[in-house]
Amino acid sequence: MALLLLSLGLSLVCAQDFNTQRIVQTNYDISKVSGTWYSISMAADNRKRIEEGGDLRIFIKSIQVVEDGGLKLSFHFMLHAECTDVAVVCSETGKSGEYTINYLGENSLRILEADYQRYVILHMRNFRNGTATQVLALYGRFPELKYSFLDRFNKACKSHGLGPEKIIPFSNQNPCYTR
DSSP states (O other): OHHHHHHHHHHHHHTOOOOGGGOBOSSOOGGGGOEEOEEEEEEESSGGGTSTTOTTOOEEEEEEEOTTSOEEEEEEEEETTEEEEEEEEEEEOSSTTEEEEESSSEEEEEEEEEETTTEEEEEEEEEETTEEEEEEEEEESSSSOOHHHHHHHHHHHHHTTOOGGGEEEOTTOOTTOOO
């Protein structure tokens, strides 16, 4: 049985072909973003906020479209050494792929790009106590993604002024995820 599960897992990872023709960067079909997601990597100009114990170190579980066109983000994070589930609703701004959210301050959330079946890169700006923090997140439909997707995320980070020292890989680090 273990061999069967291992084979299934490997086949899912191997099936992740990178195809630039499937990448969407405008005019998002938000209904296709709905579903289960896994945190793959995050980057922030204030890295402490996404490091272990940081207030923005979250592990995505799912994204759902709500009736008014907004998004419901379900995630968990560690609080006092225990997994805590949180769900927040982002409000639509009227621009495709752009939302506002009130979580640990005022936030803007924007989809940078997506291949709905494989990954999505989100850009968030958090404004709290007079300080702005920029965060990029790579979420995958699988718990792990091939290097080509990580490279795509690294390039997005670089284009937003976030070098490799600001990036934290999350694959296999989710303390709340049991395989």
